[in-house]
Amino acid sequence: MGACKTASTCSPDEAQGTHVFNILGYSKHRGMGSKHDCYIRSKSFTVGGLDWAIRFYPDGLETQDHISVYLELLSKRTKVRASCDLRLVDQCTGLSSSVHKTGPRLFSFDDSTRFAPQFSELKKRSEIEGEGSVYLRDDRLTIECMVTVMEKPHVADTKPFPKIDVPPSDMTADVGRLLEEKEGFDVTFIVGGETIEAHRFVLAMRSPVLKAELYGPMREARPGQYITIEDMQPAVFKALLHFIYTDSLPRDTDLEGHKDTDMVQLLLVAADKYALERLKLVCQSILCEGLNVDTVAMTLALADQHNCHKLKDACLEFMEISDDMDAVVATQGFKDLKATCPSLIVDALEKRRKFRKA
Known part of the structure; x- marks a missing residue:
């Protein structure tokens, strides 16, 4: 009698959501400075039962040649595996293009990993404000952030492995x-x-x-x-x-x-x-x-x-x-x-x- 062979399957469970942050009067927000507290925060949104927000630094963070945009985990005393995709919307077509992707990785509220990305230079200012830019129209900039939260993996029940019995040689x-x-x-x-x-x-x-x-x-x-x-x-x-x-x-x-x-x-x-x-x-x-x-x-x-x-x-x-x-x-x-x-x-x-x- 042959050995019994069984199988179980592990598949990721995830929650996904996208938040659209419209920056109206883009030029009027300039001049705030490029320090850590010089930002505009979106209203919080929930993905995977946790609260998140988008931070926008009009004058960049530590550099004025770029704008800085971050996803921020707001839920306190929380650690979670997640990924994000920060995108800018083409104001002519309404389509968005990715400017940064993170993860999947661990986000922890208690340290700097609650932010993504881990660097400040997201997009050159000249590419947004320059002539011919598709991202800025009527002084409006639109940021999309897609967040994917990795939840506990789902493991299916053990099942017999498919097999076809072969009779002994005759x-x-x-x-x-x-x-x-x-x-x-x-x-x-x-x-x-x-x-x-x-x-x-x-x-x-x-x-x-x-x-x-x-x-x-x-x-x-x-x-x-x-x-x-x-x-x-x-x-x-x-x-x-x-x-x-x-x-x-x-x-x-x-x-x-x-x-x-x-x-x-x-x-x-x-x-x-x-x-x-x-x-x-x-x-x-x-x-x-x-x-x-x-x-x-x-x-x-x-x-x-x-x-x-x-x-x-x-x-x-x-x-x-x-x-x-x-x-x-x-x-x-x-x-x-x-x-x-x-x-x-x-x-x-x-x-x-x-x-x-x-």
């Missing part, structure tokens, strides 16, 4: 049906006097050895001819074919129940012969789980003969920690191993000696 089932339905066979094997049919392309796809035999320069048979398999029982070859087609062991055997050890051993030999490495590992795993004092010596010999290094190590480790080595030594498998491959016995006893010392 390719092996489809290939397995080729063997069950007995259609399209194009190669025949004679195993222990029994005739067994199969598909060349499936065998070649799964086994490099069979691919060489069926399609290589030294191929054993052409369509319509027979391939004889020596030294293999029909049941083992059928189990081998079942694994080739389905990547699993036959259900009608007790191979995975560890009872038919002889069949697993024969299947391991067949897997080694046809270079079916995964089947070889499956057989090693079954034999490893079934190790006991009666089977360990025989399994060790088999592992050594067919280059099953993991199974060989498992057998040596079993002997190393076994509490009943006398029973192992008494088995026919141990006697055969001692006669055919004494070096393995030496390895096993040496490992056991070191283990006992430790």
